[in-house]
Amino acid sequence: MPTDSFNQGVPWLDNSDKPDLRAGTKGIVDALTPRSVMRFSTAAERNATITAPQPGMIAWLTTEKLFTGYDGTGWVVxxxxxxxxxxxxxxxxxAHDGNSNGTAQYRIVNLFGEVSLMFRGGIDITYSSGRPPNNSQINATALPTPARPTTKRTISCACSVQDTTLSSVKLDINPNGTLVLVGIGSTSENPPWVSLNGCFASL
Structure with a gap:
């Protein structure tokens, strides 16, 4: 049984082969499927289905919204x-739009092959007797599971230089989905706004 002209191993029946509709069509399907973009609900389903992946395989994960490929040693985004x-x-x-930086938002992106969390916007902060609200946790609702890091990620965010000696503050992105500012409220460090523009964190 010969194969395709592109050396991809896709078989087809020749005139000299014994007519066998099932073998002919199954051979084509089995050869083309792993060379197409396969679709799975999650990485776990992909791994359970493809127990012996081959380099070059590509799979779309619906839940994670990621294209993944097998590089010979593991699945990569x-x-x-x-x-x-x-x-x-x-x-x-x-409150949103701190320092007119826009609404505080996030999204998941692929940064140089690494799934990352990207932020934009600004946050206004109203202090009570010099203390930050909600114990410095800025989000009322935790980030959804796909946007949570495997371990704590600490990033630096620009802030106002008024009412503080700081020009930036730390933001902890926690595995439970909480976002916590670090350093504000202590020793009268009360910047009225924090910017999330240009902030990234690996997941």
Whole structure:
């Protein structure tokens, strides 16, 4: 049984082969399917189905919204699906558009092959007796599971230089989906706004 002209191993029946509709069509289907973009609900379903992956295989994960490819040693992220910006649900005492930086939002992106969390927007902060609201946790609703890191990620965010000696503050992105500002409220460090523009974190 000969194969295709592109050396991809896709078989087809020749005139000299014994007529066998099932063998002919099954051979083509079995050869083309792993060379197409396969679709699975999750990475777990992909791994359970493809127990012996071959280099070059590509699979789309519906839940994670990721294109993944097998590089010979493991599955790697090739690209993230179209991820719309999602507005962060802010806790009481925090407001969107701090320093006219826009609504505080996030989205999941593929940054150099690494699934990452991207932020934009600004946050206004209203202090009570010098203390930040909600114990410095800015979000009222935790980030959804796909947007949560495997371990705590700490990033630096620009802030106002008024009412503080700081020019930036730390933001902890926790595995439970909470976003917590670190350093504000202590020793009268009360910047009235924090910017999330240009902030990234690996998941």
């Amino acid at each position: 090739l690209a993230a699906g179209s991820q719309k910006w999602t507005t962060i649900s802010l806790a009481a005492g925090y």
